[in-house]
Amino acid sequence: MRLKDKVAIVTGAGAGFGGGIARRFAEEGASVIVNDINKIDGESVVADIRSNGGVADYVAADVASATDMAALIGAAVDLHGGLDIMVNNAGVPQRNMPMTEVSEEAFDLIFNVNVKSIYWAALHAIPEMRKRGGGSFVNTSSTAALSPRAGLVWYNGSKGAVNNITKGMAIELAKDKIRVNAICPVAGETQMLAEFAGGEVTPEKRDMFLSTIPLGRFSQPLDIANAALFLASDEAAMITGVCMEVDGGRCI
Numbered sequence: 001m002r003l004k005d006k007v008a009i010v011t012g013a014g015a016g017f018g019g020g021i022a023r024r025f026a027e028e029g030a031s032v033i034v035n036d037i038n039k040i041d042g043e044s045v046v047a048d049i050r051s052n053g054g055v056a057d058y059v060a061a062d063v064a065s066a067t068d069m070a071a072l073i074g075a076a077v078d079l080h081g082g083l084d085i086m087v088n089n090a091g092v093p094q095r096n097m098p099m100t101e102v103s104e105e106a107f108d109l110i111f112n113v114n115v116k117s118i119y120w121a122a123l124h125a126i127p128e129m130r131k132r133g134g135g136s137f138v139n140t141s142s143t144a145a146l147s148p149r150a151g152l153v154w155y156n157g158s159k160g161a162v163n164n165i166t167k168g169m170a171i172e173l174a175k176d177k178i179r180v181n182a183i184c185p186v187a188g189e190t191q192m193l194a195e196f197a198g199g200e201v202t203p204e205k206r207d208m209f210l211s212t213i214p215l216g217r218f219s220q221p222l223d224i225a226n227a228a229l230f231l232a233s234d235e236a237a238m239i240t241g242v243c244m245e246v247d248g249g250r251c252i
């Protein structure tokens, strides 16, 4: 049990990578707060975890909202007495299109959900982790931060910010024994992929993505969950400020 007695929040855990992370953390003994803006999806992940003997609760929150984030972290404290692990995973894509055609509304959503959410999480999670004498943040970034694809300029930029913020947080919080790391997944087989493909993952687009991934497959929620588990666990006690590619070699 690699996360025994740990309390973890996973945002955007109703689907995709976040669902995989929440399930994997629960298997390893964490008490998991499953957050998602989508109640049906979040509750279904909780039911799945509980049916396998794990501990999980759904807490609704829009991670881009200050009050929702405060309530989400407050829920972890109310339910389990504190917070050890904060996985900032919720994110929104940019539909693949020329940068000049992205609306201001779409730009603001990308930065509010992908970047500003980490600010809100920091404000409310850091005091709780300090009370515990330490903690761990895992931020879901992207290979987009390291090797940007055309047609995704503003999304790429949001993930570049995630990587830089991860390192900045890591250096500032090291004295508090709070570690901060990021995961940079390559294109994953989740509902988000169609947006990166511009609307539909045609066989041609699938081949285009796969041709850029040396290991020859898309990432899966379990790939990301295993990396998050390692970074969140005490096995990574000496690791902070890392932006770990889980990308089948794409960024080499």
Ligand SMILES: NC(=O)c1ccc[n+]([C@@H]2O[C@H](COP(=O)([O-])OP(=O)(O)OC[C@H]3O[C@@H](n4cnc5c(N)ncnc54)[C@H](O)[C@@H]3O)[C@@H](O)[C@H]2O)c1
Residues within 6 Å of the ligand: 011, 012, 013, 014, 015, 016, 017, 018, 035, 036, 037, 038, 041, 061, 062, 063, 064, 089, 090, 091, 092, 093, 113, 140, 141, 142, 143, 184, 185, 186, 187, 188, 189, 190, 191, 192, 193, 196
């Ligand atoms: N799928 C990919 O190809 C890929 C690649 C690299 C990085 N990522 C990143 O991985 C993370 C997870 O993506 P995914 O592929 O699992 O996507 P997904 O769409 O399958 O899941 C994202 C979840 O986040 C939730 N969500 C969206 N906005 C939210 C908000 N404001 N508050 C709370 N929940 C919200 C959604 O309801 C959804 O359940 C994102 O940060 C994404 O940018 C994805």
